[in-house]
Amino acid sequence: MKTPLILCLAMASAFPMDAMSSEKMAQDKQCFGCHSTKPDGAAPSFQKIAQHWKGNKDAEAKLVATIRQGSNATGGPHWNKATMPDQAERPLVSEAEAKQLAKWVLSQ
Template sequence: MKLISALIVASAAFAAPAFANLDLAKKNACMACHGVDKKVVGPAYQDVAKKYAGQKDAAAALAKSIKAGGSGKWGPIPMPAQAALSDADANTLAAWILAGAK
């Protein structure tokens, strides 16, 4: 049953319109530091997608990075942890970013 629920959530994330995921990024203040195609404080989402391209479990790794934050991957400015973000929203954002944030 858990597998079916996970598949439904994953399908919904990929089926959601792109603007909904941009709205999710805006709602959670992600766009204060990231742009879709331009570096702001943090890297552009399209650059993140390129960095993770072809990596096994990229979506899970990116969702984990979004929630946990970190430093050193993109320069000296750390990404703050987004611990209050739900796992579902982190997975949705990760899928959107990896799809090129279009």
């Protein structure tokens, strides 16, 4: 009986979190307080961010740094005067969570 469980765990760890879990994480980390998936709000939409970074080899690393440390970590503000707050003003985001969120944003 242990073999199927081990196989399931191995398969689950081989694949990245699905889009629904990434979107849920974005909600849990309060990203939707300023961003949305399509229309702009207080901050640019995730779709606009993805379009802006499309084709940039440094996109994921820049987004991870911005997600974890705020706009000032990567020379912000990036979108007019709006700035992304650092983790003193919002829930903590681990490196792994930031990578997952960055990949999800870039897929929009």
